[in-house]
Amino acid sequence: MQAQAILFRRPDEVALDSVTIPEPGPGEVLVEIQYSCISPGTELRCLSGKQNGLDDWPFIPGYAASGLISTVGPETSLAVGTPVFCGGTEQVSGAARGWGGHVSHAILEESNVYPLPFNLSLLDSSLAKQAAIAYHGLRLSRPQPSETVAVVGLGLIGQLSARLHAMTGARVVCTDLSASRVELARSAGLEAYQLQGSLFETLHQVLPQGADIVVDATGHPAVLPQAIALASDLPWDDTLTPAPRYLIQGSYDNTFSIPYVQAFYKELSFLLPRDQQPRDIRIIIELLAREKLHVRDLISAVRDPEQAATTYSELKTPDSSLLTAAFHWS
Template sequence: MRAAAILFTAPDQVAYQAVDVPEPAQGEILVEAIFTCISPGTELRTLAGKQAGIPGWPLIPGYAMIGRVVYAGPATAHTPGELVFCKGTRRADVHLVWGAHLSHAVLPADQVFPVPVGVDPLEAVTAKLAAIAYRGMTIAHPLPHETVAVIGLGVIGQLAARLHALNGARVLAADRSPQRVEIAQRAGIEAFIPHGGLIEAFRQRLPAGADIIVDATGAPAVLAEAIELAKDVPWDEAPGRSARYLVQGSYPDAMCIPYQSAFRKELILLMSRDEGPRDLRTVLDLMQRGRLRTRDLISTVVPPEHAPEIYQSLNTQSDVLTAAFQWGR
């Protein structure tokens, strides 16, 4: 069948064109898209041709879709009309990285997640991004008495700050963008612009240092400063719980750790590896219970025909967190 898709046709080239998606095979379902959501760090790196493992051009980017099941075979547990989250099509006549920004997706029935009753579909389309931040939070495991420093308030940093705060920890977050700081503040996060440098700004608020640093920047230049925000371990103390450095930003390649700083603090380095089914189900449940709100993180909602302009704005405007494409009414 023919479907409409957003395509990266070459480095820095975006188009809106028709593609072919096969009919569902046994055990597969067909989902008609309502909204898809951009993951800025990953998709901009893919668009620049710098994402590892790009199979070729053209390709369908994206990994977050909310849609309705329009066909489900007798061997599946889904029914037509069901509202679901999925990561996009698994088959098409072009390359997939990862195949969410299109009008119709064919994929195995066990790879979709029902959207709980009462959850706004536009909010639910951020579930993948929220699940990435949630997985990071689970491995950092903040305790209510601990402090968390979030560096970078892009969409992942915003979500990480909210999820760490849900666990009861005191969260402080910094970004150079006044708009991003304001969004975090409206969500109840103690956010600020680090005038005078990152270390000085945080030390004014956290003299003893942070138990957890969440690096949501993906910027190698930030590492040396951010590591200095971790609390120190006195030499006369018995071994205890060291500070943790959680990498949530999407780094393009190698990152260099300042060894002496990390060594003195007995710093634990944590790498969050994407998300899993439990993480997706959990954030959708948090949305249903009103514990996690994400609608304010979608800076704009536009038809997919506007994709070239949207990716350009994400590349040039620091106040744009993410964008959603609306595929149907």
């Protein structure tokens, strides 16, 4: 069948065009996508041509979408009309698949879609992948209710990470250069401060003992030395004190350097979450359905796919008012 897809044709060129999606075979389902949500850090890196492994242009960006099953193949159990979350089409012709997320119809193995409760908004659930990435980081950082978490960078992943860490009972303190992003965090009940001077100058008075966990959601290597300084210091006596953790949730192009001496004296453990696991998506869906996690305010705009080029251009602007945007396909 003919479907519409957002394509990255070449670096910095975005288009909406037709692609061909096959009919479902055994064990496969066809999903009519309602919403697909942009993951800004990763997708802007893809658009700039800096994403390792994605160099077959044009390709379909994105990896987070929700919709309704419209057709099923043999040997499947889900019914037509079932709402699902999915990562993107697994088969396509007319363009490279990329991750296949921003497309009007997606063909997937039934085992790779996540049925959604009927009371869960398809718009909210289109953010499940990004939230699952932040949740996977939470599982690695293992915050305790008695601990303090400093979240540096309040883009989409930073906002999600802050909300999820706060759900554990830990004290979460956030900062960002953007006044609007700080205000968004505050509106969610988080303690947030606009960056004034260095990170240390901004947060030292509210975190005089430092943070047990530093979440770096910036993706900027220059932030590392400043953010490491936020981590708590270990005593030199026999006190049994857990070492601070540095959770890297930002999306990096390739390599970055760690200031060894700073990290050494703090016995800092570095945690690098590798995307997410299916269990993380299932838990996020449950948290959304139970209204324990709220994400609607993080989707700054809902756009028609025809506005894709303008939307990505806005997201590239340093002072953009967009945190992320979702495309409405149906």
